[in-house]
Structure formats: structure tokens, C-alpha cells
Amino acid sequence: MILKRLTLLLSFITTCSFAQTPNQIQPYTYSQYQKLYKSTYDVKTRSHTSLLPYFKEDSLTYILHDSLLRYGVDTNKKKFIPRKLFNEHLIDVKKEDFTAYADFLPDFTVGRDFKTGKNLWLNTRGFQIGGTVGDKFSFYTSGYENQAVFADYLERYINTNEVVPGQAYDRSFGKRTKDWSYVSANISYTPVKYLNIQLGQDKTFIGDGYRSLLLSDYASNYPFLKLTANLGNVQYMSMWSYMSDPRANRFSYDTGYRKKWGIFHYLDWNVTDRLSLGFFDSIILSDRDDQGNKRGFDFSYVSPIVFLRPVEASNGSPDNALIGFTAKYELLKWLTVYGQFSLDEFEADNFFAGEGSSRNKFGYQIGVKGFNLLKIENLNFLVEFNSVRPYTYTGRAPIINYAHFNEPLAHPMGANFNELLGILSYSWKRFDFEQELVYARYGLDGGLINYGKDIYRSWLYPAQLTGNFIGQGIKTNFYFSNTRASFLINPKYNLRLETELTLRRESNAQIIRNNSIISFGLRSSFRNLYKDF
Known part of the structure; x- marks a missing residue:
């Protein structure tokens, strides 16, 4: 309750006055951040790259961010309208101890799905406001009012989960x-150069890949308190968040959706100029017991540096623990290999027996990424493989599963899948081009039988105790291709003209679903909107 009230106070404060300086957080979008590969994955910088979003001053990225956001500025242009249209914030105030900016963020698209004959559109009116006070305090908020007609697969998803993917309640x-509606807000305070404190309603992404098997930005925003320490080669993050579960049985109308806490720790260590290793752990706990008695926050987890799993075990294992590891090695000047391993449950006998136990709940990721492919400036790429075993991220009860507001906190496909994806991006002046290809194979749950795909089903009732394998259930093949081209009008708030061609196919023994979508739009935002699932 205290955290929720502080977040509401944050939203009020951040709508009063604001700006943009080196202390500020740069909102995370893959398409924008991939332009930073050359700087962040250079062995000379020894950057911490796996905790997103970045602080602008971290790892020399401020210079590049500033260059990116100021791209195309023509100091000879003196007229007000050309400056505001192509190069500047709508409102931009810069004082000695105070800076502020504000922008209107339109996001309008029209399109058609030629396989289903359905006309599609999106009508979004948004804003962003940001700023700093002095050199230690910064803030940012954005908000969007949205109406849309989606492709049929997204419409089914929204009707089933009651949430627009990664955004908000429908x-x-x-x-x-x-x-x-979609709202984000963040207050950032840096009392000393080694420590940053954030209070917000937003997301955090952990990893060097396009997907994360530890903590991604796929689910809706949630309120959080985050501490980040930067000690040279070591970066350490502790975060306490407050989440919702609309699917869980409500004890009364007055209590609203069931709530749960999420506690996350992540340490990133630059071992050498080329090698980085990371350790992650988390706990999900319900704020009420099964009888509806209010439990509140468990202060056993309040320490920012404690190992969470032993604490959870000492409490009688009432909660859901997840640990994980990350690694990154800069193989060549332009090429980086990376990986993740997430472990939801470990029982040595089952883990090493190789019998396909339903208690073997883990996933892994391996990928390569790089910049200036074939020595072509600004031609960046990523190739990634993700694999998650059945029943991973599930809990003894759905209320403590690894999810928030009906969506996974890690990979959007949940569990019981293999996925291979590739992304090729190219930028030339104000033009951006991107091609994404995804192939996945997964097993859907069949009726009442729990094959381990739906992370909202309890692991206590698997389809079978042993003999489980990835893809069990209704074997489904998934193909996705998205081709995007855009022209950047104003880099300050990512205003662009954009066209996309999306091809999607999902097939199994029961259904074949095809989509062939083309869209055109005037777009502006700094947020990831996932539809590749």
C-alpha cells in the first residue's frame, strides 16, 4: 500500500514540470538500443549492458544517446516551426539547475489483414514529460489513451487475458x-555517483538478448522501488515490486484483484574487458494466504543483498523462487556471444536422472549479436535461440507464478517451447529498416490436461510425473516475419512515418491460422509493443 501511494505521488509530481540531462533514464526500445551496439559492446568501454533501461551517463552511452537524439539538428534553422517539427521538443526549457521538456506523442496506424479480410487501425494520443532538478534528480512520465482494432490472433489473446499485450487492462x-490506457512514470535520484534510487511505474529488462528468460519488459507496467549500485566492474540491482493477478479468485469485490510482491536481485560483473558474468535471483509471494488472511510484505526479503532462496526455504518455502545466470563474451571487435540460464526448481536426483521429471523446470538462451555486418556501417544483427522446459515459471498456486496481470514476466510464450529468431537492422540518415524472423515449436495444453505451456496452471498436477519433454501436448509450429521501414521526422520524441508487412502462421493438428498484414502509420513513442508470439 505504501509503495502504491508513493507511485501515485510520483505520477502527480511528474506531471508538473520536467527535462532531459545525463542523469536521466533513456526509455528502452529494442529498435533504438540496437543502434548503441557499436558503443556499448566495444571492449574499450567495459560497459554494463544487461540491465535495461540504461542511465544515459553509463558506459559512455550518454554521448551516443545525445548524438542519437540530436541527429539531424541544423543550427542554421532559426524558424520556430521547422525546429519544432524536425529537431526539437515541443516544449524545451533549459536552466542552470533545472531542465524540462514535453511532447505530444501521436501513434496512428491503418492496415489490413489480407488473409482474414479484416481492416485494422490504431488511434493513440500520448504525451511524454521529463526533466531534472540539479545534477542528482531526474524524472520522466508518459501516458497514452488508445483505441484499436487488432488482428484476430491479438484479439483472441486480449479477450482471453483481458489485457492488451504488455500494456494495460482492456x-x-x-x-x-x-x-x-497506458501510463509510465519514473523518479531517479543519485545521492552519490555509486548509487541510484528509482521509484516508478514501469518495467525492467535483464539480459543481452531480444528475449529474456529472467525478467523482460513484456508484461504490463508495475510499481517498483529499485536500488542500483555501480562499483566499477560490478553493477548490482535490487528491486521490490507490487503486482496484480486478475485470474486468481477474489475474496471480495472490495479487495480488488489479488496482489503479490516480486523481489529481484541482479549482479553483473565485468570479469575482463571481454567477459561479463551475472547472477539473478527472485521471489514471488502473495499478500494473502489461501484463506484470504492478509499476509502483507514479508520483511525477511527486505535486505537488498541477501540470497533470496535460502531465506524463502527458512520460511518454510511458501513462495516461488527463481534463480538465473547470464554471460557475455565479446568474441571479436564487432561480434558478441551471450547467454542465460533460468532455474525454477532444482532437485538433484530428478535433474540429473534424465527421466523428464516435471520438477525439471529450467530454460536457457544462447545468442550472437553484432554491428557493422560485412563492414557496412549501421548494419546490426542478432540471432538467438531460446528453450524453456514444461512447467517452468509455474507456482504451487497460480497466485505465486512468475507473471503479472495475466502475462509472463519472462518470455511471452510462457513455457514448453523452443524458439529461433533473427533480427537484421540498418540505418541510413533518417531511414531505418528492420527484418525480424521467428520460428518456434511448442506444445499447447489440451483441455483439462496440463502439459506445461500455461504458466497459470499449478505444477502440482502435471500430465505425467516423468517422461516430459519440450513440445509435448498439441504440437504446434509458429512462423513469424515482420518487415519494417520508417523515416524519422523528429528524433527527440521518435516521430516517424512507418510501414510494416507482417506474416504469421500458427498450425497444429487442430488449427491452421494465417495472417498477412500490411500497415502504414505516423508513430511516436519509446516503448516495445510485442506482437511476435
Whole structure:
């Protein structure tokens, strides 16, 4: 409750006055951050690259961020309208101890799915406000009012989960035109150069890949308190968050959706100029017991440096623990290999027996990424493989699974899948081009039988105790291709003209679903909107 009230106070404060300086957080989007590969993955910088979003002053990225955001500025242009349209914030105030900016963020698209004959559109009106006070305090907020008609696969997802993917609760109650709001806010305070304190309603991404098997930015925003320490070669993060579970049985209308806490720790260590290793642990706990008695926050987890799993075990193992590891090695000047391993449950006998126990709950990722492919400036790429065993991220009860507001906190496909994806990006002046290809194979749950795909089903009732394998259940093949081209109008708030061609196919013995979508739009935002699942 205290954290929720502080977040509401944050939202109020951040709508009053604001700006942009080196202390500020740069909102994370893959398409923008991949332009930083050359700087962040250079062995000379020894950057901490796996905790996102970045601080602008970290790892020499401020210079590049500033260059990116100021790209195309023509100091000879003196007229107000050309400056505001192509190079500047709508409102931009710069004082000695105070800076502030504000922008209107339109996001309008029209399109058509030629396989289903459905016309599609998105109508979003948004804003962003940011700023700093002095050299230790910064803040940012953005908000969007949205209406849209989505492709049929997204419409089914929204009707089932009651949430627009990664954004917010759908107010349409099953209608064809979806209606929702999306708000983010962040206050950042750096009392000393080694420590940053954040309070916000937003997301955190951990990893060097496009997906994360530890903590991703896929699910909706949640309120959090985050401490980040930077001690040279070591970066350490502790975060306490407050999440919701609309699927869990409500004890009364007055208590609203069931709530749960998430505690996350992550340490990133630059061992050498080329090698980085990371350790992650987390706990998910419900704020009420099964009888509806209020439990509140468990102060056993309040220490920012404690190992969470032993504490959870000493409490009688009432909660859901997840640990993980990350690694990154800069193989060549332009090429980096990276990986992750997430471990949801470990029982040595089952883990090493190789019998496909339902208690073997883990996933791994391996990938390569680089810049200036074939020595072509600004041609960046990523190739990644993700694999997650059945029943990973599930809990003894759904309320303590690894999810928030009906969506996974890690990979959008949940569990019981293999996925191979590749992304090729190229930038030339104000033009951006991107091609994404995804192939996945997974097993869907069949009716009442729990094959381990749906992380909202309890691991206590698997389809079988042994003999489990990735893809069990209704074997499904998934293909996805997205080709995007855009022209950047104003880099300060990512205003661009954009066109996309999306091809999607999902098939198994029961269904074949095809989508062939083309869209055009005037877009502006700093947020990831995932639809590749």
C-alpha cells in the first residue's frame, strides 16, 4: 500500500514540470538500443549492458544517446516551426539547475489483414514529460489513451487475458474495438555517483538478448522501488515490486484483484574487458494466504543483498523462487556471444536422472549479436535461440507464478517451447529498416490436461510425473516475419512515418491460422509493443 501511494505521488509530481540531462533514464526500445551496439559492446568501454533501461551517463552511452537524439539538428534553422517539427521538443526549457521538456506523442496506424479480410487501425494520443532538478534528480512520465482494432490472433489473446499485450487492462469487455490506457512514470535520484534510487511505474529488462528468460519488459507496467549500485566492474540491482493477478479468485469485490510482491536481485560483473558474468535471483509471494488472511510484505526479503532462496526455504518455502545466470563474451571487435540460464526448481536426483521429471523446470538462451555486418556501417544483427522446459515459471498456486496481470514476466510464450529468431537492422540518415524472423515449436495444453505451456496452471498436477519433454501436448509450429521501414521526422520524441508487412502462421493438428498484414502509420513513442508470439 505504501509503495502504491508513493507511485501515485510520483505520477502527480511528474506531471508538473520536467527535462532531459545525463542523469536521466533513456526509455528502452529494442529498435533504438540496437543502434548503441557499436558503443556499448566495444571492449574499450567495459560497459554494463544487461540491465535495461540504461542511465544515459553509463558506459559512455550518454554521448551516443545525445548524438542519437540530436541527429539531424541544423543550427542554421532559426524558424520556430521547422525546429519544432524536425529537431526539437515541443516544449524545451533549459536552466542552470533545472531542465524540462514535453511532447505530444501521436501513434496512428491503418492496415489490413489480407488473409482474414479484416481492416485494422490504431488511434493513440500520448504525451511524454521529463526533466531534472540539479545534477542528482531526474524524472520522466508518459501516458497514452488508445483505441484499436487488432488482428484476430491479438484479439483472441486480449479477450482471453483481458489485457492488451504488455500494456494495460482492456476496457472493451470483449468488443471488437479495444480501449485501454497506458501510463509510465519514473523518479531517479543519485545521492552519490555509486548509487541510484528509482521509484516508478514501469518495467525492467535483464539480459543481452531480444528475449529474456529472467525478467523482460513484456508484461504490463508495475510499481517498483529499485536500488542500483555501480562499483566499477560490478553493477548490482535490487528491486521490490507490487503486482496484480486478475485470474486468481477474489475474496471480495472490495479487495480488488489479488496482489503479490516480486523481489529481484541482479549482479553483473565485468570479469575482463571481454567477459561479463551475472547472477539473478527472485521471489514471488502473495499478500494473502489461501484463506484470504492478509499476509502483507514479508520483511525477511527486505535486505537488498541477501540470497533470496535460502531465506524463502527458512520460511518454510511458501513462495516461488527463481534463480538465473547470464554471460557475455565479446568474441571479436564487432561480434558478441551471450547467454542465460533460468532455474525454477532444482532437485538433484530428478535433474540429473534424465527421466523428464516435471520438477525439471529450467530454460536457457544462447545468442550472437553484432554491428557493422560485412563492414557496412549501421548494419546490426542478432540471432538467438531460446528453450524453456514444461512447467517452468509455474507456482504451487497460480497466485505465486512468475507473471503479472495475466502475462509472463519472462518470455511471452510462457513455457514448453523452443524458439529461433533473427533480427537484421540498418540505418541510413533518417531511414531505418528492420527484418525480424521467428520460428518456434511448442506444445499447447489440451483441455483439462496440463502439459506445461500455461504458466497459470499449478505444477502440482502435471500430465505425467516423468517422461516430459519440450513440445509435448498439441504440437504446434509458429512462423513469424515482420518487415519494417520508417523515416524519422523528429528524433527527440521518435516521430516517424512507418510501414510494416507482417506474416504469421500458427498450425497444429487442430488449427491452421494465417495472417498477412500490411500497415502504414505516423508513430511516436519509446516503448516495445510485442506482437511476435
